[in-house]
Amino acid sequence: MSKILIVGGVAGGATAAARLRRLDEHADIIMFERGEYISFANCGLPYYIGGDITEKSVLTLQTPESFKARFNVDVRIYSEVIGINRKEKNVRVKNLKTGEEYTESYDKLILSPGAEPVKPAIEGAGNEKVFTLRNIPDTYRIKDYIETHNPKTAVVVGGGYIGIEMAENLAHAGAAVTIVEFADHVIAPLDYDMACDVHNHIREKGVRLILNDGVKAIAPEGDGLRVTLGNQVLTAEMVILSVGVRPEGSLAKDAGLDVNPRGAILVDSHMRTADDNIYAVGDAVEITDFVTGGKGYIPLAGPANKQGRIAADNICGIETSYGGTQGTGILKCFDLTVATTGITEAKAKAEGLSYEKSYTYSASHASYYPGAVNMSVKLLFEVPTGRILGAQIVGYEGVDKRIDVIATAMRAGMTVYDLTRLELAYAPPYSSAKDPVNMAGFVAENILEKRVKVAHWHEVATLPKDGSVTLLDVRTVPEYENGHIDGFVNIPLDELRQHLDKLDKSKPVYATCQVGLRGYVACRILSQMGYDCYNLSGGYRLYNSILG
């Protein structure tokens, strides 16, 4: 009978324990959890604070008792594993209630200790009105503070997933919220261009958004806090720090296992550390980036769950591998849905990859059926292979579907050519005969096959305004009059063939329209008529959302 110890009783740990038991009814399994709760819904915590989730009980999927009854696992809460003796194959456990310490031996050990919120080393970060959010006690602390103090103002430091979820939920709870983000845009897995719609939406919802600035100090002031940024000073009744997480790698490190500079534990594709008897999974481990093959750190619940199951499999003699993390993520940001998979353009550039990108703007379902809303899709692909490197989608209904389809295509090693061939479910309430994913594929294919040359929004500023190039807007007159890029002249697409005489063939033409479709058609006409023509990718809509 083998004895398996697990450190951490939530996503990776509890999943591993459950799978271990199903695979091995006879094993002796002990799961240690430092806190009071196991198997809890970390991801639901912001929604309990905001009031969407009203029952405390739904936050915990299992209790130690139910887990024992179902899986015959010895669950020990308030039990911190404080040391690993690899030679003796045992761990040192501290009972946090009694202070008592003891040793527990193992045949196999799984580490799933997760990651802790980064607490920036700034003055005042320890103030009781400054919160971080990781677990249920943190949640109650924030919720209690809101209920007793009824704060009118809150500052959220960090515009990542958790920061934005907290901003939304604090706004729901009645606070005027300011988000402070150090980078030039929120949500790091988005590129700047795609984040602009998110910025606009956040501001429309009444949340103040401060970019390119960070918190230097926090100090009590009156009943609240004085929050000093680089460029200004804010006051607030509470502060949420959500500037990222740090892997809990010290237990492993202290036991002589390898961790990376960030502190994440190194594992092979079986989730095994360099010690054959020790596995590590979840937010505590370094991952292989599915796209680049490089090393990375992407702490997400799906991967943690999968890795927990894979560790259990390997311990029980089923050789399964983890194929790397691609970073598929999604966020509800007020009414918006923001989703990403794969790498960003910024990363592609940093990696020196040869890439191109397409921007499309497609209806969530058939535009003639009620309720259709548009989504922005940015697709990043390798040149010349067409391998999909990543996608970013911002919109409302149906964003989650399209990112999952692209994530699946990426996992399968598909190219943008393959996206054009996907046979996706179509009826008017659900999609269009050419699904947004097919459409992104078509546009990417046209770029790759050089059927159209593209210019991007960031190149517009560098285009000569001296008349040496033709800047052409092919939208209708009312659209053009409603707002256009400086210097662009208007010839509506449907009249273009009649007005070729107005266009000098010796000058390059930069065509734009609303989203890129008509500009593309214009380019096809003009290039076959002997013009050197470029389509402004994403059109006026994208340009205006970024620079308008």
Added chain:
Amino acid sequence: MSKILIVGGVAGGATAAARLRRLDEHADIIMFERGEYISFANCGLPYYIGGDITEKSVLTLQTPESFKARFNVDVRIYSEVIGINRKEKNVRVKNLKTGEEYTESYDKLILSPGAEPVKPAIEGAGNEKVFTLRNIPDTYRIKDYIETHNPKTAVVVGGGYIGIEMAENLAHAGAAVTIVEFADHVIAPLDYDMACDVHNHIREKGVRLILNDGVKAIAPEGDGLRVTLGNQVLTAEMVILSVGVRPEGSLAKDAGLDVNPRGAILVDSHMRTADDNIYAVGDAVEITDFVTGGKGYIPLAGPANKQGRIAADNICGIETSYGGTQGTGILKCFDLTVATTGITEAKAKAEGLSYEKSYTYSASHASYYPGAVNMSVKLLFEVPTGRILGAQIVGYEGVDKRIDVIATAMRAGMTVYDLTRLELAYAPPYSSAKDPVNMAGFVAENILEKRVKVAHWHEVATLPKDGSVTLLDVRTVPEYENGHIDGFVNIPLDELRQHLDKLDKSKPVYATCQVGLRGYVACRILSQMGYDCYNLSGGYRLYNSILG
């Protein structure tokens, strides 16, 4: 300058024309359409009748004039192509307004004539209160009839996609609707077991559903119609015939091109007929079944659009291929969403494939986040390879997403093992850390890897009730008391380990629970304790939805 003629101006034809023009600004392109409208939204027609779509204008995406302005295509409506002279490379066109006929020559010809509703050869099918639905005039005819006659009763003959959409929309328009379906279940791309939930839902919505019966005759009676079935007689003020469509292959056939026994035109993967200069696409053509590699007929808008683009590509020297149709389809049926991809179990059986199936029942998103609803997933896979043969999903929110993910995985040639590895977007409003697709993969993997033996709902009736096998229900006592399968005894899963003494090791155990999960866990416990154990796949829920 090449001259290209297109027969049919809707999904396949108009898409081909648009793509042709984009690829070749100089070609002479003429598109013939027999009817008054081009580029119309066939798929939206039922929703105009039901009133969800209120504007006539949104049903037509293009007019002949707009198409000319945008694409410089000569669009000739009311113009029926009545003959093809392949030797002379010309077609005979009849102007349906004037009766005039003329000849038009071509270099390349694309046929996209679609398919017509089957009108069964029964007495009374020609009655003016009996309708079929294909195009805009049909739609106006039905809508006008409803507005002028305000029918209180309607019979829909045929429970396919269009029949059910019409039933729903006629119910919305205020009629008491009866659906008559010849087969034992509605929606042919579903298996019987998965259709049962749909039957229940249709009936709950107040629609009468008559299965296993067909219409023999229709006759006027009073102000309405007398509809004679095999086993009963109905009366109704209107009848919709939606018993399938027949490809419009006669033009091709008369020109000596090959059609299959059904009348569908034969083409190669470039959408080319045996005549190098003639292409055919859309509802008029026979397709290669993506899953079986056999020939088939699957008339859907997505494939028609794709094929139109591919025909245009090949004509313009871009060699692209159509990779077969997998039959991804979706239907809104009142509040339900019903979606399928790949082949049914019935088809797998008929093809003699070695297959197994899994049934799962998963929440649309995290169950602790408000609004989660369950969906039923049937996954069909090849044994022993794990190749995905098909999937059927019935539920509410998020069904379209999961079918598209599985359709994408199938297109990529993925197996059920790959489904377990998909990294899909997770946040509480959108999914679970183990997405329903991952979950279906896990369950299928366990079956394939023989980690659990399964019994299926249709085998229950054949299980001996003489005590020679143990029939075990592992749900809680209240669940069991609320309804269980005759002969099954109750030991709740969480007490199972304590009660093994009650189970005779020499007898096979058939375990069930609500959806299959706890039965699986019970089987893992029991099989490792030396029992020969089978899990009732899909559990009591599936069993009861079919036989309850």
